[in-house]
Amino acid sequence: MNDATLPLAGTAATALPVSTRVMNLATFLTQSARRLPEEIALVMGDRRWTWAEFEARTDALAAALQDRLGLKKGDRVLCQSQNCPEMMQAMFAVWRAGGVWVPANFRQTPEEVAYQVQASGAVGLVCNAAFPDHAAACGDLGFTLTIGGNAFGTSLEALTEDYMGQRPRVAVVDRDDPCWFFFTSGTTGRPKASVLTHGQMAFVVTNHLADLMPGLTPEDASLVVAPLSHGAGVHQLTQVARGVKTVLMPSEKFDVETVCALIAEWRVSTIFTVPTILKLIVEHPAAATADLSSLRYVIYAGAPMYREDQKRALEVLGPVLVQYFGLGEVTGAITVLPTWLHSATDDGLTGTCGFARTGLEVQVQDDSGNEVVPGETGEICVTGLAVFAGYWNNPKANAESFRNGWFRTGDLGHMDARGFFYITGRKSDMFISGGSNVYPREVEEKILTHPAISEVAVLGMPDPLWGEVGWAVCVPRQGAQVTPEDLAAHLDGKLSRYKLPRRFVMWDALPKSAYGKITKKMIREELERRELSGDAQA
Incomplete structure (x- = not known):
């Protein structure tokens, strides 16, 4: 014919x-x-x-x-x-x-x-x-x-x-x-x-195998350290597709020594986790002495990983880190930063979450849905076969989340001239101080360069003069002594004045979700509770 x-x-x-x-x-x-x-x-x-x-x-x-x-x-x-x-x-x-x-x-x-x-x-x-x-x-x-x-x-x-x-x-x-x-x-x-x-x-499984873990075989083994109800369950589906052994933790208790022992015993090559759990593993003394040489792909997602934590993980584990950025609505498949683009040195890609996943189109758009130029901040939007079918019985949420066929992630960021994306923070996390936009992630990255700080979260809090000002909730490293004055001095000259936190709060730990993620909603609720009860420590 x-x-x-x-x-x-x-x-x-x-x-x-x-x-x-x-x-x-x-x-x-x-x-x-x-x-x-x-x-x-x-x-x-x-x-x-x-x-x-x-x-x-x-x-x-x-x-x-x-x-x-x-x-x-x-x-x-x-x-x-x-x-x-x-x-x-x-x-x-x-x-x-x-x-x-x-x-x-x-x-x-x-x-x-x-x-x-x-x-x-x-x-x-x-x-x-x-x-x-x-x-x-x-x-x-x-x-x-x-x-x-x-x-x-x-x-x-x-x-x-x-x-x-x-x-x-x-x-x-x-x-x-x-x-x-x-x-x-x-x-x-x-x-x-x-x-x-x-x-x-089916597309997501294929995409994960292509972008996150190329070359998996039945000789590989995967250790599950996160609940199978969400991202870890998607990850394990890809392991089943390739006949990879799935090793489950013996109990729901997360224990780094057990993690290290299982990696050595089963020659574990892939792990899916979140930055906070990865941080716990690499900073634990057991990681320094365990045989972790079988690891090929340590995949972290769910939240951006701060640069200082990223460098520490590369030092301990070697060039095995894979980052992907995504949401449950896109089953994680928005951008990828593969092993060969992770570096412990500053190579021009510091802070990137990678490039668009195979078969996905990613844009940074303004409030009208127009693509902005490289370097300009806007909302990260995505279209492609990994995008979900919509929210069940929720037309209002669907109308708010889709625009001209694009799924709106609610994350702010920008793209550089080479197509690498950088997340500034959640749209809901940005605050305006004295008429200027403040993106908490930028401030958090600077605070974490102080050797005494292990974790930090910056939030915009109401202020009668400036509208909102930044509060930095900080967790010192074990045994470290640091004061708000120390941190203010450390940031002097590193950030514009309007971005500097007006208050530093010291806590023993940050509240985390059931998936090990630091969420601003939980921190804000805890801040408000402590303020009302007089337990806040500045």
């Missing part, structure tokens, strides 16, 4: 696309189980699951979900559990049966989890036996499966054994069929359910 005889695309007879069907995400597990049936897939303490066992357990649970529990395509299943093999089994089983995975942050209160059940419209609950109050708060659902016991609901393990050897009807899915409700961290209000789809997530 030559060009002259080709039918016109989009006519009634040949409306495109012909098909939007895509692979069910649970197929990644099947593929690895076929290639590597007797190799180890999951490790937790003394427990070991081979790929064949992982696949068989997932098949059995998926069959039970369909035949005994009545799960239908599109039904949402909420999970309240700390990391364990059964949590990963349940995730793949829900997908295989056609359901939507709705993982909660297991450190949330029962009331917060109950809200997520209501907001997502979940019909079922997978709950660890350690959380009876959470299960009770969720009320009567279609079913409740209990991990690690059957004090309430039905034992997930017993149900799996009942259906071992049975095969489910693997759900047929389209590109835009939801597979995961990824709840935002709720730093500016109640968490919203970001709808992730089968087609989107």
Whole structure:
């Protein structure tokens, strides 16, 4: 057939696309189980699951979900559990049966989890036996499966054994069929359910493997040090796709000595974490003596890493750092700074979060949605296949978050002439002092160059004269002595006068989210509480 005889695309007879069907995400597990049936897939303490066992357990649970529990395509299943093999089994089983995975942050209160059940419209609950109050708060659902016991609901393990050897009807899915409700961290209000789809997530897995961890093989091993409910769960999906062993911490307690021991024992090559956890690892004495030579990719995300912490990590771990910038709504895939662009010396890229991810377009835009010139600050916006389908049942948030097809991240920053991006801070973090914009991250970077300071957060606080002024909440290094006067002297000449904090507050630690991230909302709440109670220390 030559060009002259080709039918016109989009006519009634040949409306495109012909098909939007895509692979069910649970197929990644099947593929690895076929290639590597007797190799180890999951490790937790003394427990070991081979790929064949992982696949068989997932098949059995998926069959039970369909035949005994009545799960239908599109039904949402909420999970309240700390990391364990059964949590990963349940995730793949829900997908295989056609359901939507709705993982909660297991450190949330029962009331917060109950809200997520209501907001997502979940019909079922997978709950660890350690959380009876959470299960009770969720009320009567279609079913409740209990991990690690059957004090309430039905034992997930017993149900799996009942259906071992049975095969489910693997759900047929389209590109835009939801597979995961990824709840935002709720730093500016109640968490919203970001709808992730089968087609989107297949792209993200491919993109992560290309941009973050090229060359993974079954010889690799991945250590999980963050909750599987969010970014770590996405990361582990990529490991399953390549037949990489997943090593879970033996308990929910984070312990650097255990981390180092597991890296050495399993020759761990990939870790996904956040800057605050990475900082804890590299500053711990155990990291100086442990065998960490197997590490190839230590991936950090969730927040920018301060330059001083970045240099320390490179000194301890070597050239293995990978940074990515992203949000749950874009499943992390906005920019990447790969290993070869991390440097302990100032090389002209200091402070960058990298360049646009493969297949994504990133722009810095003004308030009208126009792209600004390189070097000018604006809002970072993104479009591409990694962008989510929108917030579930939240048209107002969708209208605010999308403009002309671009997702608005709410992060401020700029791009240089070579296409490298620099984050200034959250749009909500910027404050105006005496008519001038102040971006807290710039001030925080300068404060952290003082050798006595371990952590810092700068916030804009009300001021009758200037409108807002900066307060710097500082955490001194262990054993260090530093005064507000010392810090003011250290900053003199390094920042414009209007950017200098008007008050320095010393705390023993900064409050952090369940994912180990420093959030300005929590710090502001704590500041206000201490001010009201008279506990603030200046």
